[in-house]
Amino acid sequence: MSVNSRLIALRKKIRTNQKKIIDVLIENHQAVLCIFCGSAEELTREHVIPQWVYGRCTKRTFIINTNGSSQKYNKTTLPACKDCNSHILGLLERHLKHEFDRVDIKSSSFTEETTEFIILWLETLEYKFQVLDLRRKLNRVKGSEYSPYIGKMPIAMFQGPMDTSPSKVFSNLRGSLKTLSVKSKSARINSIVVFSTTNTDFHFFHSTNNFIFIELAEFGVAFFYFTKRIFNSPEEAHSAAIEIISKEYG
DSSP states (O other): OOHHHHHHHHHHHHHHHHHHHHHHHHHOTTOOSOTTTOOOSSEEEEESSOGGGGTTOTTOEEEETTTTEEEEGGGOEEEEEHIIIIIIIHHHHHHHHHHHHHOOTTTOOOOHHHHHHHHHHHHHHHHHHHHHHHHSBOOOOTTSOOOHHHHTSBGGGGSSSTTOOHHHHHHHHHHHHHHTTOSOOGGGGGGEEEEEOOOSSOEEEEETTTEEEEEEGGGTEEEEEESSOOOSSHHHHHHHHHHHHHHHHO
16 A cells, blocks of 8 residues: 555544544543544554654653653653554655655755655654643753642643643644644645755754754754744745754754
8 A cells, every 4th residue: 555545544534533532632631542543442652753763772862841851762652553653654654764765865855745745744743742742741840849730730731932721732732633634735845944964863853833853864864844834935944944953053
């Protein structure tokens, strides 16, 4: 079965079940169900960041900016059924790895179809992080005293502006899942910037409901994707991405 036919199946499952999934997650942030289709059968552990991206290193961690705590990539998982995890998203990732290996972006570029696949893949990462932030409790705020009441609240409530309300968090989550059911990503082409990189190590940073940067050292390519912003030209997006990357690496 082709990547496109598998993605058609995924979009259908999301459209059919998205209300159920979000309603269940709102009611119980720790609900055990496939976060893509809502199934409770044949559940597997879907890594929020795929293991192949960081060389399956069990020691790699990332920092949760909201409270300054660290978490291991290989232990950061969410429930997904076997079909969504392995048969659909797994096939998409295998296809993209082949394209990353095949195309040397120093002298060439990805096709529009591949670029749309990359956008969809990055959108799945954004959605998974939103679910993860809803499930994780704040626990502590870096440099501040611990407040039991605040500590019981999901990290998602503290992402972005201080006026973030539960209804806004749930609305963002709903919109993020719905985005995965959109077939064409052509309107988002200017929101992704593709870089050639000679860095020898994987690098990743992310701002919920804002942007994702992921650097795949093995393939000599990096992507910066604005999850909400629309740009008039690739050059405009490139300038905006460079400004953020400079601050992160600085």
